[in-house]
Amino acid sequence: MTFQHPFDQAIALTPTAEGEYTGSTSPAYANMVGPFGGVTAAVALNAVLQHPALLGEPVALTVNFCAALADGVFTATARPARTNRSTQHWVVELAQGGSVVMTATALTAARRETWSLDDGPMPAVPQPDALADTVSLPQVEWVRRYQTRFIEGGIPTNWDGGGASSQTRLWMRDAAPRSLDFCSVAALADVFIPRVWVRRATRVPVGTVSMTVYFHAGAAPLTELNHSWVLGQARAQAFRNGFFDQTAQLWSEGGHLLATSHQVVYFKE
Amino acid sequence: MTFQHPFDQAIALTPTAEGEYTGSTSPAYANMVGPFGGVTAAVALNAVLQHPALLGEPVALTVNFCAALADGVFTATARPARTNRSTQHWVVELAQGGSVVMTATALTAARRETWSLDDGPMPAVPQPDALADTVSLPQVEWVRRYQTRFIEGGIPTNWDGGGASSQTRLWMRDAAPRSLDFCSVAALADVFIPRVWVRRATRVPVGTVSMTVYFHAGAAPLTELNHSWVLGQARAQAFRNGFFDQTAQLWSEGGHLLATSHQVVYFKE
Numbered sequence: 001m002t003f004q005h006p007f008d009q010a011i012a013l014t015p016t017a018e019g020e021y022t023g024s025t026s027p028a029y030a031n032m033v034g035p036f037g038g039v040t041a042a043v044a045l046n047a048v049l050q051h052p053a054l055l056g057e058p059v060a061l062t063v064n065f066c067a068a069l070a071d072g073v074f075t076a077t078a079r080p081a082r083t084n085r086s087t088q089h090w091v092v093e094l095a096q097g098g099s100v101v102m103t104a105t106a107l108t109a110a111r112r113e114t115w116s117l118d119d120g121p122m123p124a125v126p127q128p129d130a131l132a133d134t135v136s137l138p139q140v141e142w143v144r145r146y147q148t149r150f151i152e153g154g155i156p157t158n159w160d161g162g163g164a165s166s167q168t169r170l171w172m173r174d175a176a177p178r179s180l181d182f183c184s185v186a187a188l189a190d191v192f193i194p195r196v197w198v199r200r201a202t203r204v205p206v207g208t209v210s211m212t213v214y215f216h217a218g219a220a221p222l223t224e225l226n227h228s229w230v231l232g233q234a235r236a237q238a239f240r241n242g243f244f245d246q247t248a249q250l251w252s253e254g255g256h257l258l259a260t261s262h263q264v265v266y267f268k269e
Numbered sequence: 270m271t272f273q274h275p276f277d278q279a280i281a282l283t284p285t286a287e288g289e290y291t292g293s294t295s296p297a298y299a300n301m302v303g304p305f306g307g308v309t310a311a312v313a314l315n316a317v318l319q320h321p322a323l324l325g326e327p328v329a330l331t332v333n334f335c336a337a338l339a340d341g342v343f344t345a346t347a348r349p350a351r352t353n354r355s356t357q358h359w360v361v362e363l364a365q366g367g368s369v370v371m372t373a374t375a376l377t378a379a380r381r382e383t384w385s386l387d388d389g390p391m392p393a394v395p396q397p398d399a400l401a402d403t404v405s406l407p408q409v410e411w412v413r414r415y416q417t418r419f420i421e422g423g424i425p426t427n428w429d430g431g432g433a434s435s436q437t438r439l440w441m442r443d444a445a446p447r448s449l450d451f452c453s454v455a456a457l458a459d460v461f462i463p464r465v466w467v468r469r470a471t472r473v474p475v476g477t478v479s480m481t482v483y484f485h486a487g488a489a490p491l492t493e494l495n496h497s498w499v500l501g502q503a504r505a506q507a508f509r510n511g512f513f514d515q516t517a518q519l520w521s522e523g524g525h526l527l528a529t530s531h532q533v534v535y536f537k538e
Contacts, residue, residue, distance in 0.1 A: 059512055060479040060533045062331040064374050066351035066358040081362065081369040082335035087478065087535070089335040091360070091372055093350065100350040103360055103374050105333050107479055107533070111510035114538055119435045119468065119505045166388045199388065209356065210329040210376055212481045214514045214533045216507040236388045237518065238485040238526045241380035243328055245483045245529050247516060249506065257507045260514050262531050264329050264376070264483045266356070269383055 005178045006145060007187070010039045011046045013076055019051055021076040025069055029142040034068040036142035037208050038190030042183040044092045044104040047078035049182070055080075055088040057219050058182045060107040062212040067101045069094075074101065086110040111218045122255040125151050128171040128229045136193055146191055147175045153234075155193055156201040163201035166236040168192055177227040180258075182215060185222065188230055188250060189213045189261035195236035195246050196267045204269045209243070211263035217256065228253045242267060274447045275414060276456070279308045280315045282345055288320055290345040294338055298411040303337040305411035306477050307459030311452040313361045313373040316347035318451065324349075324357040326488050327451045329376040331481040336370045338363075343370065355379040380487045391524040394420050397440040397498045405462055415460055416444045422503075424462055425470040432470035435505040437461055446496040449527075451484060454491065457499055457519060458482045458530035464505035464515050465536045473538045478512070480532035486525065497522050511535060 010026035023043055029036040041063040048054065074096045082089040092104035131149035153168030172191050174184065194206040234248035248261040279295035292312055298305040310332040317323065343365045351358040361373035400418035422437030441460050443453065463475040503517035517530040 060333075062374060062479070062481060064329075064358050064376060067353065081372050084336065089333050089369070089372055091362075093360075100358070103350050103358055105331060105372050105374055105479075107333060109478075109512070109535075114509075114511045114536070115469070116507075116509045117468070118507050118509075119464075195388075199386070200384070209378075210331070210374075210481075212331060212479075212531060214512075214531070216509045216512075216514070218510060237529050238385075238387050240383075240385045240387075240485045240526075241487060242383045243378070243483075243485075245485070247529070247531075257509075260506050260516070260531070262481060262483070262516075262529075266378075267383070 005176055007174060007178055007184060011042045011183055013043065013046055013050055015050065019078045021047055021050070022073055023076060024073045025071050027141065029145060031142055032140060034070065037065055038187035040069060040094070040102060041190060041211060042187045043076060044094060044102055045106060045183055045186050047076040047092050048090045048106050048108065051078050051080070053080050054108060055083060056086065056108040056110040058106060058215050059109045060212065060214050061104065061186055062210065063102055063104040064210045065102060065208055067099065069101050070096055118257045122231060122251040123169065123233060125169055125231065131171065145175050146172055148172045148191070153198045156197065159201055159203055161200060161202050163199045166195045166199040167233070168198055169231070169233045171229045172232055173227060173229050179227060180222040180225045181219070182222070185215060185250065185259050186213050188232065189248060189259060192232060192234040192246065192248060194265060195234065196239060196244055199236060199239070204267050206265055206267045208263050208265045211261065213259055213261045215259050217258045225252055230258065274445055276443060276447055276453060280311045280452055282312065282315055282319055284319065288347045290316055290319070291342055292345060293342045294340050296410065298414060300411055301409060303339065306334055307456035309338060309363070309371060310459060310480060311456045312345060313363060313371055314375060314452055314455050316345040316361050317359045317375050317377065320347050320349070322349050323377060324352060325355065325377040325379040327375060327484050328378045329481065329483050330373065330455055331479065332371055332373040333479045334371060334477055336368065338370050339365055387526045391500060391520040392438065392502060394438055394500065400440065414444050415441055417441045417460070422467045425466065428470055428472055430469060430471050432468045435464045435468040437467055437503050439501050440498045441501055442496060442498050448496060449491040449494045450488070451491070454484060454519065454528050455482050457501065458517060458528060461501060461503040461515065461517060463534060464503065465508060465513055468505060468508070473536050475534055475536045477532050477534045480530065482528055482530045484528050486527045494521055499527065511537070
């Protein structure tokens with residue numbers, strides 16, 4: 001019996017036909033209701049990556065959280081809607097009991113050597129070794145699957161309505177060693193705690209409804225990074241009429257931008 | 270005969286069945302190859318807005334440009350993948366000659382009065398009256414459908430490889446008066462010139478492959494704004510392996526954040 005990382009267990013899919021799979025939510029990534037959304041996003045991406053017609057590597061992924069997943073089995077379908085010479089467009093759906101619980105689109109492409117530039121440096125922050133582990137939400141199971149070291153904008157210690165900034169910066173990585181790859185980056189993009197909690201120091205019900213990840217690093221550089229830390233930065237731009245946005249960046253320890261991500265989140269009150 | 274705004278002509282869809290439409294590209298919005306992508310994004314959104322089962326207003330839209338549209342007719346399909354009590358998730362496709370040219374997803378929802386905040390002020394910029402009109406790409410037809418007044422990061426005057434920043438700021442609006450709405454905001458999110466041209470002062474072939482728009486303002490505030498100016502700000506975060514990203518904000522003249530948008534763009538060399 002070989003050890004399987006809990007993340008690989010959580011995103012595992014069993015093919016039932018070309019582009020059709022079954023999977024199951026993982027208790028190791030349980031959220032307050034249903035599983036951690038970052039893992040569900042990774043499952044949608046994995047349905048593309050497991051497809052025999054796959055061309056290239058992920059460049060963009062958009063997932064839409066249509067409903068909270070129930071604990072248990074789900075089906076996934078991935079369809080290459082358009083295949084070009086060097087790019088491929090995917091449509092993905094996850095369903096439970098015949099009802100759609102996630103829609104997604106993805107772009108995969110052949111990466112080429114070109115002129116390259118990160119437009120702006122990684123923020124100057126303390127190195128992970130200089131910081132202590134923080135478990136942001138001890139009562140939530142999936143949070144324990146990540147090692148997190150907050151620099152700013154962690155879970156408020158006083159829920160007193162006194163928040164002043166929506167920005168969070170933290171170092172993060174899988175708690176159990178696992179090399180970085182596209183699926184784990186997609187999940188890391190959703191590790192940030194809700195912006196509205198940080199900005200307001202007020203705990204209101206929230207739920208991500210749509211998330212996009214742009215992958216700036218290819219498969220080889222991610223593999224080379226192995227289990228190293230990722231610096232995450234997230235902030236909101238607007239809270240309005242029950243929804244807020246989050247714009248986020250993920251850098252390698254060496255300061256390379258690995259991914260940028262955006263999401264829009266429902267909030268109550 | 271009543272006057273129809275060229276934008277309304279360009280995004281017009283004729284229903285052929287529930288959620289199925291035909292449309293046609295508009296010469297008024299011709300790009301270098303095919304139509305202006307912002308209008309195609311607006312068409313995808315319009316397929317949702319025209320659907321008889323529509324619930325609520327757009328909150329998020331992601332469009333994937335799978336192939337350059339040929340001039341002429343196309344079909345559009347919009348399907349409500351999941352309808353909840355106050356949110357609805359849509360899957361949209363545009364096709365020509367049986368091949369998919371765009372995939373899209375959208376979230377519509379009932380907007381409610383909640384605690385609201387723009388996290389960060391609109392940048393301090395000169396008012397539109399203090400600036401002159403600039404036609405950024407005189408040889409491109411769609412550019413003439415917009416009135417644009419650049420503050421910074423316009424089309425380089427010298428293509429000498431000497432660019433230093435990827436940021437563009439400009440005031441923009443439809444050239445012919447038309448009230449703002451969700452479709453026009455979706456199109457405005459794509460009016461920015463390619464980041465790689467601005468950053469490098471080098472003209473290389475480009476094409477947007479995926480764009481997301483989060484709508485922070487509802488229908489009523491957009492209608493109230495009527496034909497007023499919109500401040501657009503866009504910058505790139507990474508150029509790597511043939512793709513770069515763009516993160517953008519759109520504000521009303523009064524400084525309210527109307528929408529945030531992101532896209533990933535193919536570039537050659």
